[in-house]
Amino acid sequence: MQLSKEAFEAVYSCLKQARKQNASEEEIRSCLEKLVSxxxxxxxxxxxxxxxEQLQALEPHLQL
Structure with missing residues (x-):
């Protein structure tokens, strides 16, 4: 299934915030189910x- 631009942005924001807060799987699922079916x-x-996140962690070590 492909997400609309609006749904993608909402899901991206929800997941990014959840990662920052170390949210539980249940909290994440609850948030996402409000946004998508x-x-x-x-x-x-x-x-x-x-x-x-992996790229950001490597960025200081990359020589561009």
């Missing part, structure tokens, strides 16, 4: 956030 549709957005 199936929380599992947000897996790719979660992956994107994970890779962004």
């Amino acid at each position: 199936r929380a599992s549709d947000c897996f790719e957005v979660d992956q994107l956030l994970y890779f962004e």
